[in-house]
Amino acid sequence: MRIVNGKIFIGREFVEGGLEFDQVIRKTGGEVSGKGDFDAQGDYVIPGLIDIHSHGAVGEDAGDGSPEGLGRLSEFYAANGVTGWVATLMTLSEQELTKALVTIRDFTRPGQGARLLGVNLEGPFISRKKCGAQNPEAVQTPDISLLLRFFRASGNLIRLMTVAPETTDCMELIREASRRCTVSIGHTTASYETAAEAFRMGATHTTHLYNAMPPLHHRDPGVIGAAFDAGATVELIADGNHVAPAVLRMTAKLFGEKLVLVSDSGRCTGMPDGEYTLGGQGITLKDGKARLTGTDTLACSAVTLTECVRRAVSFGIRLEDAVYAASTAPSRVIGAEHVGSLEVGKRADIVILDRKLQVKAVFIAGQMITGAAGKETSQACEEQNKIPCCHR
Numbered sequence: 001m002r003i004v005n006g007k008i009f010i011g012r013e014f015v016e017g018g019l020e021f022d023q024v025i026r027k028t029g030g031e032v033s034g035k036g037d038f039d040a041q042g043d044y045v046i047p048g049l050i051d052i053h054s055h056g057a058v059g060e061d062a063g064d065g066s067p068e069g070l071g072r073l074s075e076f077y078a079a080n081g082v083t084g085w086v087a088t089l090m091t092l093s094e095q096e097l098t099k100a101l102v103t104i105r106d107f108t109r110p111g112q113g114a115r116l117l118g119v120n121l122e123g124p125f126i127s128r129k130k131c132g133a134q135n136p137e138a139v140q141t142p143d144i145s146l147l148l149r150f151f152r153a154s155g156n157l158i159r160l161m162t163v164a165p166e167t168t169d170c171m172e173l174i175r176e177a178s179r180r181c182t183v184s185i186g187h188t189t190a191s192y193e194t195a196a197e198a199f200r201m202g203a204t205h206t207t208h209l210y211n212a213m214p215p216l217h218h219r220d221p222g223v224i225g226a227a228f229d230a231g232a233t234v235e236l237i238a239d240g241n242h243v244a245p246a247v248l249r250m251t252a253k254l255f256g257e258k259l260v261l262v263s264d265s266g267r268c269t270g271m272p273d274g275e276y277t278l279g280g281q282g283i284t285l286k287d288g289k290a291r292l293t294g295t296d297t298l299a300c301s302a303v304t305l306t307e308c309v310r311r312a313v314s315f316g317i318r319l320e321d322a323v324y325a326a327s328t329a330p331s332r333v334i335g336a337e338h339v340g341s342l343e344v345g346k347r348a349d350i351v352i353l354d355r356k357l358q359v360k361a362v363f364i365a366g367q368m369i370t371g372a373a374g375k376e377t378s379q380a381c382e383e384q385n386k387i388p389c390c391h392r
Contacts, residue, residue, distance in 0.1 A: 001020070001021055001022065001037050001038070001348075001363075001366060002018060002019070002020050002032060002035075002036035002037050002038070003018050003019045003020075003021075003032075003036055003037070003038045003039075003040055003045060003350070003352070004017075004018035004032060004033060004034065004035065004036030004038070004039055004040065005018065005036070005039050005040050005041055005042060006018055006019070006040030006042070006043060006044070006045035006352070007040075007042065007043065007044050007045060008028060008029050008045045008342060009044065009045065009046040009047060009320070009323055009327075009341075009342055010028060010029055010342060010343075011341075012257070012320055012321070012324050012328075013320055014044065014319075014320065015029045015030065016029075016030065017029040017030040017031065017032055017033065018032030018033060018036055018040070018045075019032055019045060019342065019348075019350065020032045021348035021350070021363075021366050022348065022366050023347065023348055023365045023366045024345055024346060024347055024348055024365075024366070025342055025343065025344050025345065025346050025347075025348050026344065027344065028342055028343070028344060038352075038361065040352055042355075043352055043353060043354050043355065043360055044319070044323075044352065044353040044354075044357070045342070045350060045351075045352050046323050046327065046342075046350070046351050046352075046353060047323070047327040047328065047339070047340055047341050047342050047346075047349060047350065047351070048081065048082070048083025048084060048114075048327065048339065048349030048350060048351050048362070048363075048364065049081050049082045049083065049084075049305050049306060049309070049326045049327050049351065050082070050083070050084040050085070050086075050117070050305075050326070050327055050330040050331050050334075050336070050339065050340055051077065051082050051084075051085045051086065051262060051263050051265075051304075051305040051326075051330070052085075052086040052088075052117075052120060052159075052160060052235075052260065052262060052330045052333055052334055053086070053088050053120055053122075053160075053207070053208070053235060053262035053263065053264050054077075054082075054085055054086070054087075054088055054262070054263050054264065054265045054305070055088045055089075055090065055264070055265060055266050055267070055278065055279075055300060056069075056073060056265065056266055056267040056269070057073055057076050057077070057265050057266075057267065057269035057270045057271075057304070058072055058073065058076045058267070058269070058270045058271060059072075059267050059271055059276075060072050060073050060267055061266070061267045061277075061278070062087035062088060062089060062100060062104065063089050063090055063092055063096065063097075063100050063279065064100070065096070065099035065100045065102075065103045066103065067103055067106070067107060070087070070103065070104065070107045070116065071107075071110050071113065073085070073087075074109055074110055074113030074114050074115075074116065075110055075112050075113045075114075076270060077113070077114035077304070078112060078113050078114040078362055078364060078369050079112075079359075079362070079369065080304045080305075080306045080307075080359060081304075081305075081306040081351040081353070081359045081362055082114055082304060082305050082306060083114050083115065083339070083349040083350075083351065083362065083364050084114055084115045084116075084117045084331075084336065084339055084340075084349065085114050085115075085116060085117065086116075086117050086118050086119065086120045086159055086160060086334060087100075087104050087116060087118070087119050087120065088119075088120040088122055088264075089101075089119065089120070089121055089122060089123070090122055090123055090133075090134050090135075090278070090279035091122070091123025091124040091126060091131070091134040091135055091138045091139055091140075091279060092123070092124070092135070092138055092279065092280070093138050094140075094146065094149070097121075097124070097150060097153075098149070098150070098153045101119060101150060101153040101154040101157075101158075102153050102154075104116065104119055104154060104157060105153070105154050105155040105157055111367075112369050112370065113364075114364065115339075115349075115364065117159065117334060117336050117339075118157045118158065118159030118160070118334060119154050119157050119158045119159060119160075120158075120159065120160040120161070120162075121150065121158055121160070121161040121162065122134075122161075122162045122186070122187075122207065123138070123139065123140075123162065123187070124138055124139050124140040125139075125140055125141075125142045125143075125147075125161075125162075125163045125164065125167065125170065125173060126139055126162060126163065126164045126167075126186070126187035126188070127139075127164035127166065127167060127187055127188050127189050129189050130164065130187045130188055130189055130212045130213065131187065132187060132211070132212045132299075133278050133279060133281060133283070133292060133297075133299040133300065134187065134279050135279055135280055135281060141167065141168050141169065142163065142167055142168065142169045142170040142172070142173035143169075143173075144172065144173055144176050147161075147173060147176065147177060151180060156180070158180070158181050159181050159182060159334040159335065159336075160181060160182045160184060160205065160333065160334055161177060161181055161182075161183060161184065162184045162185070162186040162187060162207045163177070163183060163184070163185065163186075163188075163198075163203070164185075164186070164187055164188035164189070164190065165185060165188065165190050165194050165195060165197070165198035165201075165203070166188060166189055166190045166191070166194050170198070171197065171198065171201050174198055174201045174202050174203050175201050175202055177202070178201070178202025178203065178204075179202075182204055182205050182333055182334060182335070183198075183202055183203040183204065183205065184203065184204075184205035184206055184207045184235075185198055185199075185203050185205070185206050185207065185213075185223055185226075185227070185232075186206060186207025186208065186212055186213065187207065187212040187213075188212070188213050188223060189213075189214060190213070190214075190222070190223055190226075191214075191220070191222060192220065192221045192222050192223075192225050192226050195222065195223040195226035195227070196226040196229065196230065198226075199226060199227070199230035199232060200230075203232070204230075204232055204233065205232055205233045205234070205235070205260075205333055206223060206224075206227045206232055206233070206234045206235060207235055208235050208236065208237050208242065208262065208264060209224060209227070209234040209235055209236055209243075209251065210224065210236075210242075210243055210247065211237065211242055211243070228254065228255070231258065232258065233255075233258045233259075233260050233329065233332075233333050234251070234255050234258055234259060234260065235260050235261075235262045236248060236251060236259060236260070236261060236262070237262060237263070237264045237301055237308070238261045238262075238308035238309070238311055238312045238315075238322075239263070239264075239301040239302075239303050239307075239308060239311060240311050240315065241289055241298055241301070242264070242298060242301065245315035245316070248312060248315055248317065249315060249316050249317065252317050252321055252325075257324065257329060258329070259321075259325045259329065260325055260326075260329045260330050260333055261305065261308050261309065261312060261322065261325040261326040261329075261330075262305065262308070262330070263301055263303060263304055263305040263307075263308055264300050264301045265300060265301050265302065265303060265304060265305075266278045266283065266290055266299065266300030266301070266302070268283065268285040268290050268300070268302050269300075269301070269302050269303060269304060270304075271285065271302075272285075273285050273286050273287070275293065276290070278290070278299050278300050281293075281299075282294075283299045283300070285302055288302055288303075289302065290302050305326055306326075306359060308326065309322045309323065309326050309357065310357045312325075313357065319357075327340050327341065328340045328341045347365055348363055348364075348365055348366040349363065349364050349365065350362070350363040351363075
């Protein structure tokens with residue numbers, strides 16, 4: 001298969017040329033010219049996006065423990081340019097988490113679906129004081145034996161997990177977990193000193209930076225300052241609601257290639273306004289914003305990672321930086337080195353975006369996904385500076 005006449009994303013820049021591939025990429029850039037199977041007509045050819053923090057969409061949630069639901073999610077992601085995803089589980093009971101982990105372990109990707117790259121355990125070892133939209137009654141004190149049970153239930157598919165390092169015995173949990181997956185700091189009240197110690201113990205990532213952690217203060221830098229000093233990777237929910245556009249621009253300059261865009265999408269994504277649930281708690285979707293029912297508090301996002309890229313660009317982030325932060329950077333966080341870029345030898349997960357950054361075509365392992373265009377309406381949201389957010 002040959003794609004020609006495109007702007008090919010190589011490294012962190014676009015170059016004129018094409019791609020030649022079967023299940024993996026064989027040639028890139030200026031080496032590929034002339035007649036091809038797919039004429040990109042000057043559009044953007046980028047790596048398939050990788051969402052390492054998504055709970056659900058189209059009425060489904062990864063925590064439901066439903067094989068059919070995972071299949072629907074897989075197909076929805078692929079249709080919207082997300083070729084790889086990490087099923088993200090909230091703070092639930094051990095029984096509920098185990099059921100979800102076993103279901104994910106046994107999941108078989110549908111032919112038109114995105115690849116499930118593992119599990120993101122966003123709980124239960126978090127702070128009750130920074131639960132956000134998670135259920136405080138299900139929060140657990142750090143417990144290595146419980147963690148190992150989760151790993152066994154998942155078939156060792158846990159790629160990322162969130163902890164609050166200030167909680168009892170958490171440093172030992174971080175030491176143990178970091179031998180098996182990427183450990184992230186989040187849903188926490190940790191001070192700079194505690195967070196810095198957590199990074200020294202093996203944590204290397206932060207969960208939705210700014211949300212569910214103490215704010216950055218010039219005399220009390222907290223988790224944010226510790227993440228910067230440690231060279232940690234940092235997530236941002238780029239829907240324009242959870243983090244103000246000005247903060248997104250600032251963070252992109254501050255953290256550079258360590259920035260990772262995530263959707264933090266819930267089951268309300270791709271659905272009409274109405275009532276939904278998130279981790280067993282009621283949420284209301286109205287005008288593109290999901291709030292805990294009966295409050296003004298934001299919960300999950302209601303957009304895909306592809307829409308986050310579009311919004312980030314509309315807020316002033318370079319397209320090249322937004323694409324890198326939604327493909328190469330997240331692949332490195334979870335150790336998925338076989339995807340995330342258009343290098344020779346990588347799996348041929350490819351997305352073509354038109355000039356308005358709408359999905360024009362999607363390939364997964366060289367196979368074209370049918371109907372993968374125009375599934376989501378792009379709408380650059382206005383800057384929101386005063387929205388109460390459950391993650392704050």
